Amino acid sequence: MSKRAVVLLSGGLDSATVLAIARSEGYEVYALTVEYGQRHDDELAAARRVAKRLGAAAHQFASASLRTFGGSALTDDIDVPKGSADEPVGSGIPVTYVPARNTVLLSLALAYAESIGAHDLFIGVNAVDYSGYPDCRPAFVEAFERLANVATKIGVEVEAIRVHAPLMELSKADIIRRGLSLGVDYGLTLSCYDPVGGRPCGGCDACRIRLSAFAEVGMPDPGQR
């Protein structure tokens, strides 16, 4: 029998790749998409497409009202920073950082895991995000795993909970290469912070990192068509 895993799925490039990796490792995937006050429904629609096409056994939606706390361009009315494709992406903690976002996301994933008897959580944090977000570092993933094993009935009584971050050491181009080798159709995904009519803007940090990575891989971005 397959082991169950909860995979955090945003609808973007990274989490779609993570879902494919979890499947390739033999897990029965329970995808979890968390609405945390995003300004657009387009990425939720992308998450639905990805879960269906990549063979998730179930797809659960949850919500956490980070919107009310403010402090981020992803949930407030602060303008998303834009630049041209050849400008460097900013350093430091970006304005698009959501306070404690990955802590909240993994907490809900842990609740879902506990309710379905899963011991494995997957999250698509990676080396690119690592540069600016404190909650995308290996130290964060390790600390959450340690917490999960004292916080829950399954962690305490049954079996060790593991938090998998299979993209951690990969560049964006390597993530794409890995996903392509597993048959991921990146045309299903949406990574943009500020899409217009369901289409990526092409100018935000997420679009620029993605376009640059597809250029490095040597193919057009199927999500920018």
Add this chain to the structure above:
Amino acid sequence: MSKRAVVLLSGGLDSATVLAIARSEGYEVYALTVEYGQRHDDELAAARRVAKRLGAAAHQFASASLRTFGGSALTDDIDVPKGSADEPVGSGIPVTYVPARNTVLLSLALAYAESIGAHDLFIGVNAVDYSGYPDCRPAFVEAFERLANVATKIGVEVEAIRVHAPLMELSKADIIRRGLSLGVDYGLTLSCYDPVGGRPCGGCDACRIRLSAFAEVGMPDPGQR
């Protein structure tokens, strides 16, 4: 200038006491009440009364949709277990346990803290809950504190985040004595898992523990009038 603290406030006896303790230690209190699919609004009303009367500087509501995950009598249609006041409270992990609840609550408290520049979180976990809930133990609080300091911009760049659990070592009667010494009016609070018309049922584990503790203190429970 007062230091800011985020206090998780449910509207029950424990968290009201914690709010009073944080105030007595000189903190400017930002109360946070999380709706996680509770079956009744009565405890939210109790939280509002407590925040106002005990002098919180602000009172924020948040939500997390644990309801959809099931697995708990507090959010599902499972019957809340009842007993008479002289029966022992059950051992093991109670049916009223919400998967990963305190992890989710502290995650939202951390997000709120980061957005307002607070470094101190207060939660009312205590020795009575400790017996049955994995996420009420000192090891859980320590693991969350460690996580908070790698997960956030303030933890990494500014100052250590502390998670305070001032009730951890206190019996329910000692919690009540402490709160009374700080002027807490327990008539404002509601601890019942299954209130009827805004009044406590008197038979659930929470009511029985509370009634027994007030008897030990030697006064009637002002919340049961």
